Amino acid sequence: MxxxxxxxxxxxxxxxxxxxxTELNFSSPFELLIAVLLSAQATDVGVNKATAKLFPVANTPQALLDLGLEGVMEYTKTIGLYKTKSKHIIETCQILLNRHQGEVPENREALEALPGVGRKTANVVLNTAFGWPxxxxxxxxxxxxxxxxxxxxxxxxxxxxxxxxxxxxxxxxxxxxxxxxxxxxxxxxxxxxxxxxxxxxxxxxxxxxx
Structure with missing residues (x-):
């Protein structure tokens, strides 16, 4: 080679x-972040089925917080590890509102500080939502x-x-x-x-x- x-x-x-x-369906950096959080050890097809029902109801940090943990789990329960992932989503939404005016930060360190977001997830968001190589x-x-x-x-x-x-x-x-x-x-x-x-x-x- x-x-x-x-x-x-x-x-x-x-x-x-x-x-x-990406084969994940999304229409904003926030929707992509949530989809990628849900996609760990799950198929994109499975995630898309769940978010197709979730995003029309709640696709902003405040809207997801308003649903609450139990409400989010109703939409994510078909996905593996959904309880942990739903908890991470709620915590992430709170941090985005408290620290980033409800916006997904275009910053690796800030992304990796979000619950459930590691280097791989941060790279997906930076590449696909923000155009980083x-x-x-x-x-x-x-x-x-x-x-x-x-x-x-x-x-x-x-x-x-x-x-x-x-x-x-x-x-x-x-x-x-x-x-x-x-x-x-x-x-x-x-x-x-x-x-x-x-x-x-x-x-x-x-x-x-x-």
């Missing part, structure tokens, strides 16, 4: 999907980076740092989405779909099925 190969990989991703974005490494990106050897690493932070260093700058804004979608639909955990992979000839995975 080298600079030339990485350039070709991301040129192919861009040609196939010029304007990638950052990398939110989830299980899909971790797997794809190591399998293909685009940016192998022993933990998510090492992979994130390598991706930021190795991916050509022109692709950094969208690379997060391309890699997630590639891991979700092609380079799957149990059975990678190598026969229909658009970077098959550039990938260094030893277990390739083609």
């Amino acid at each position: 080298n600079k030339t190969i990485r350039q070709e990989i991301f040129e192919r991703f861009r040609a196939a999907n010029p304007h990638p974005t 950052v990398m939110a490494v989830d299980t899909h990106i971790f797997r794809v980076s190591n399998r293909t050897k685009i940016a192998p690493g022993k933990d998510v932070r090492e992979v994130e740092d390598k991706l930021m260093r190795f991916i050509p700058k022109e692709f950094l804004m969208d690379a997060h989405h391309w890699l997630i979608l590639h891991g979700r639909y092609t380079c799957k955990a149990l059975k990678p779909q190598c026969e229909r992979c658009l970077i098959n000839d550039l990938c260094e995975y030893k277990g390739k099925t083609v």
